[in-house]
Amino acid sequence: MARRSGPETREKLIRAAEELFAAQGVHGAQLRDVVALAGQGNPSAVQYHFGSRTGLLDAVMAGRQRRTEQVLGPLLDAAPDELHALVGALVTAEASELRTDRGRRCLRISAQLSHESGVRTRTPHPTLAGTAYWRLIERIEACLAGDGLPEPLLLERLDLALTVVGAAMADRARQYLDGSEPLTDEALFLADLVGTTTALLRAARPGASEHP
Known part of the structure:
Protein backbone atom coordinates (compact mmCIF):
# COMPACT_ATOMS: atom_id res chain seq x y z
CA MET A 1 0.00 0.00 0.00
CA ALA A 2 2.80 2.43 0.85
CA ARG A 3 4.34 2.03 -2.59
CA ARG A 4 1.09 3.05 -4.23
CA SER A 5 0.43 6.03 -1.97
CA GLY A 6 2.77 8.36 -3.89
CA PRO A 7 1.30 7.73 -7.37
CA GLU A 8 -2.23 7.70 -5.95
CA THR A 9 -1.71 11.06 -4.27
CA ARG A 10 -0.20 12.53 -7.44
CA GLU A 11 -3.20 11.35 -9.44
CA LYS A 12 -5.66 12.81 -6.93
CA LEU A 13 -3.86 16.16 -7.09
CA ILE A 14 -3.84 16.10 -10.89
CA ARG A 15 -7.56 15.36 -11.03
CA ALA A 16 -8.30 18.12 -8.54
CA ALA A 17 -6.12 20.55 -10.48
CA GLU A 18 -7.90 19.72 -13.72
CA GLU A 19 -11.23 20.58 -12.13
CA LEU A 20 -10.13 23.83 -10.50
CA PHE A 21 -7.81 25.08 -13.25
CA ALA A 22 -10.65 24.62 -15.74
CA ALA A 23 -13.25 26.35 -13.58
CA GLN A 24 -11.17 29.13 -11.99
CA GLY A 25 -8.25 29.59 -14.36
CA VAL A 26 -4.68 28.34 -14.36
CA HIS A 27 -3.52 31.34 -12.35
CA GLY A 28 -6.74 32.00 -10.46
CA ALA A 29 -7.14 28.65 -8.71
CA GLN A 30 -5.57 28.42 -5.27
CA LEU A 31 -3.21 25.52 -4.61
CA ARG A 32 -4.66 25.11 -1.13
CA ASP A 33 -8.04 24.45 -2.77
CA VAL A 34 -6.44 21.87 -5.06
CA VAL A 35 -4.95 20.13 -2.02
CA ALA A 36 -8.28 20.21 -0.18
CA LEU A 37 -10.25 18.89 -3.16
CA ALA A 38 -7.73 16.07 -3.48
CA GLY A 39 -8.41 15.16 0.13
CA GLN A 40 -4.86 15.77 1.29
CA GLY A 41 -4.01 16.98 4.78
CA ASN A 42 -0.56 18.30 3.96
CA PRO A 43 -0.87 21.90 2.70
CA SER A 44 2.48 21.51 0.90
CA ALA A 45 1.39 18.42 -1.04
CA VAL A 46 1.66 20.16 -4.43
CA GLN A 47 5.18 21.35 -3.71
CA TYR A 48 6.17 17.92 -2.40
CA HIS A 49 4.89 15.97 -5.42
CA PHE A 50 5.31 18.48 -8.26
CA GLY A 51 7.67 21.17 -7.01
CA SER A 52 5.42 24.09 -7.94
CA ARG A 53 2.19 25.19 -9.62
CA THR A 54 4.04 24.98 -12.94
CA GLY A 55 5.09 21.41 -12.24
CA LEU A 56 1.50 20.46 -11.44
CA LEU A 57 0.26 22.18 -14.58
CA ASP A 58 2.87 20.37 -16.68
CA ALA A 59 1.66 17.06 -15.22
CA VAL A 60 -1.94 17.93 -16.12
CA MET A 61 -0.94 18.82 -19.67
CA ALA A 62 1.28 15.75 -20.04
Missing part, protein backbone atom coordinates in the same frame (compact mmCIF):
# COMPACT_ATOMS: atom_id res chain seq x y z
CA GLY A 63 -1.74 13.51 -19.54
CA ARG A 64 -3.76 15.50 -22.03
CA GLN A 65 -0.85 15.35 -24.49
CA ARG A 66 -0.57 11.56 -24.22
CA ARG A 67 -4.24 11.10 -24.99
CA THR A 68 -4.32 13.37 -28.03
CA GLU A 69 -1.01 12.04 -29.37
CA GLN A 70 -2.55 8.56 -29.53
CA VAL A 71 -5.22 9.95 -31.84
CA LEU A 72 -3.10 12.43 -33.77
CA GLY A 73 -0.15 10.14 -34.55
CA PRO A 74 -2.00 7.78 -36.92
CA LEU A 75 -3.98 10.64 -38.46
CA LEU A 76 -0.79 12.55 -39.19
CA ASP A 77 0.89 9.50 -40.71
CA ALA A 78 -2.06 9.05 -43.08
CA ALA A 79 -2.59 12.72 -43.95
CA PRO A 80 -1.30 14.11 -47.25
CA ASP A 81 0.73 17.30 -47.33
CA GLU A 82 -2.40 19.34 -47.98
CA LEU A 83 -3.54 22.12 -45.67
CA HIS A 84 -7.19 21.16 -45.27
CA ALA A 85 -6.26 17.55 -44.46
CA LEU A 86 -3.66 18.59 -41.89
CA VAL A 87 -6.03 21.02 -40.18
CA GLY A 88 -8.62 18.24 -40.21
CA ALA A 89 -6.21 15.93 -38.42
CA LEU A 90 -5.59 18.59 -35.78
CA VAL A 91 -9.28 19.27 -35.19
CA THR A 92 -10.16 15.56 -35.06
CA ALA A 93 -7.44 14.87 -32.50
CA GLU A 94 -8.43 17.83 -30.34
CA ALA A 95 -12.09 16.83 -30.55
CA SER A 96 -11.28 13.46 -29.00
CA GLU A 97 -10.99 15.32 -25.69
CA LEU A 98 -14.64 16.33 -25.95
CA ARG A 99 -15.67 12.73 -25.20
CA THR A 100 -15.08 12.91 -21.43
CA ASP A 101 -15.46 15.50 -18.68
CA ARG A 102 -11.76 15.12 -17.96
CA GLY A 103 -10.86 15.90 -21.56
CA ARG A 104 -13.28 18.82 -21.62
CA ARG A 105 -11.64 20.34 -18.57
CA CYS A 106 -8.22 19.90 -20.11
CA LEU A 107 -9.36 21.65 -23.30
CA ARG A 108 -10.40 24.61 -21.17
CA ILE A 109 -6.99 24.59 -19.49
CA SER A 110 -4.88 24.23 -22.62
CA ALA A 111 -6.68 27.12 -24.31
CA GLN A 112 -5.23 29.36 -21.60
CA LEU A 113 -1.72 28.22 -22.54
CA SER A 114 -1.82 28.42 -26.33
CA HIS A 115 0.59 31.37 -26.39
CA GLU A 116 3.25 29.20 -24.74
CA SER A 117 3.55 26.66 -27.57
CA GLY A 118 6.65 28.27 -29.07
CA VAL A 119 5.28 28.54 -32.61
CA ARG A 120 6.31 32.15 -33.08
CA THR A 121 9.96 31.39 -32.35
CA ARG A 122 9.99 27.87 -33.82
CA THR A 123 11.16 26.67 -30.42
CA PRO A 124 8.67 24.14 -29.05
CA HIS A 125 7.71 24.18 -25.43
CA PRO A 126 9.60 21.28 -23.80
CA THR A 127 6.38 19.28 -23.53
CA LEU A 128 5.85 19.57 -27.31
CA ALA A 129 9.36 18.81 -28.57
CA GLY A 130 9.38 15.68 -30.71
CA THR A 131 5.61 15.19 -30.57
CA ALA A 132 3.19 14.50 -33.39
CA TYR A 133 1.59 17.85 -32.56
CA TRP A 134 4.83 19.69 -33.33
CA ARG A 135 5.41 17.67 -36.50
CA LEU A 136 1.91 18.71 -37.56
CA ILE A 137 2.76 22.37 -36.96
CA GLU A 138 5.87 22.02 -39.08
CA ARG A 139 3.92 20.37 -41.91
CA ILE A 140 1.27 23.08 -41.84
CA GLU A 141 3.98 25.72 -41.97
CA ALA A 142 5.53 23.97 -44.96
CA CYS A 143 2.16 24.09 -46.75
CA LEU A 144 2.02 27.84 -46.19
CA ALA A 145 5.59 28.51 -47.27
CA GLY A 146 4.61 28.94 -50.90
CA ASP A 147 1.94 31.56 -50.21
CA GLY A 148 4.39 34.44 -50.26
CA LEU A 149 3.79 35.57 -46.69
CA PRO A 150 6.68 37.24 -44.87
CA GLU A 151 8.02 34.85 -42.27
CA PRO A 152 6.92 36.91 -39.23
CA LEU A 153 3.39 37.12 -40.58
CA LEU A 154 3.32 33.42 -41.45
CA LEU A 155 4.37 32.43 -37.92
CA GLU A 156 1.98 34.89 -36.30
CA ARG A 157 -0.90 33.64 -38.45
CA LEU A 158 -0.10 30.01 -37.66
CA ASP A 159 -0.04 30.80 -33.94
CA LEU A 160 -3.36 32.63 -34.30
CA ALA A 161 -4.95 29.69 -36.11
CA LEU A 162 -3.91 27.29 -33.37
CA THR A 163 -5.27 29.71 -30.78
CA VAL A 164 -8.59 29.87 -32.63
CA VAL A 165 -8.88 26.08 -32.69
CA GLY A 166 -8.04 25.90 -28.99
CA ALA A 167 -10.52 28.61 -28.06
CA ALA A 168 -13.30 27.03 -30.12
CA MET A 169 -12.70 23.64 -28.53
CA ALA A 170 -12.59 25.17 -25.06
CA ASP A 171 -15.89 26.94 -25.60
CA ARG A 172 -17.52 23.75 -26.88
CA ALA A 173 -16.14 21.92 -23.84
CA ARG A 174 -17.59 24.60 -21.56
CA GLN A 175 -21.01 24.14 -23.10
CA TYR A 176 -20.86 20.39 -22.60
CA LEU A 177 -19.73 20.77 -19.00
CA ASP A 178 -22.42 23.35 -18.28
CA GLY A 179 -25.15 21.33 -19.98
CA SER A 180 -25.78 24.14 -22.48
CA GLU A 181 -27.25 23.42 -25.89
CA PRO A 182 -24.78 24.31 -28.67
CA LEU A 183 -26.05 26.16 -31.71
CA THR A 184 -24.81 23.43 -34.06
CA ASP A 185 -24.32 19.69 -33.82
CA GLU A 186 -20.79 18.49 -33.29
CA ALA A 187 -20.19 17.23 -36.83
CA LEU A 188 -21.10 20.61 -38.31
CA PHE A 189 -19.10 22.46 -35.65
CA LEU A 190 -15.96 20.45 -36.41
CA ALA A 191 -16.33 20.66 -40.18
CA ASP A 192 -16.83 24.42 -39.98
CA LEU A 193 -13.84 24.80 -37.66
CA VAL A 194 -11.65 22.98 -40.17
CA GLY A 195 -12.95 25.13 -43.02
CA THR A 196 -12.68 28.47 -41.25
CA THR A 197 -9.22 27.70 -39.85
CA THR A 198 -7.99 26.66 -43.29
CA ALA A 199 -9.44 29.87 -44.75
CA LEU A 200 -7.73 31.93 -42.06
CA LEU A 201 -4.39 30.37 -42.92
CA ARG A 202 -4.95 30.88 -46.65
CA ALA A 203 -6.13 34.49 -46.41
CA ALA A 204 -4.50 36.88 -48.86
CA ARG A 205 -1.51 38.83 -47.66
CA PRO A 206 -2.65 42.15 -46.18
CA GLY A 207 -2.25 44.95 -48.67
CA ALA A 208 -2.18 42.62 -51.64
CA SER A 209 -4.16 44.06 -54.51
CA GLU A 210 -7.50 42.38 -55.09
CA HIS A 211 -7.96 44.10 -58.44
CA PRO A 212 -6.22 43.48 -61.76
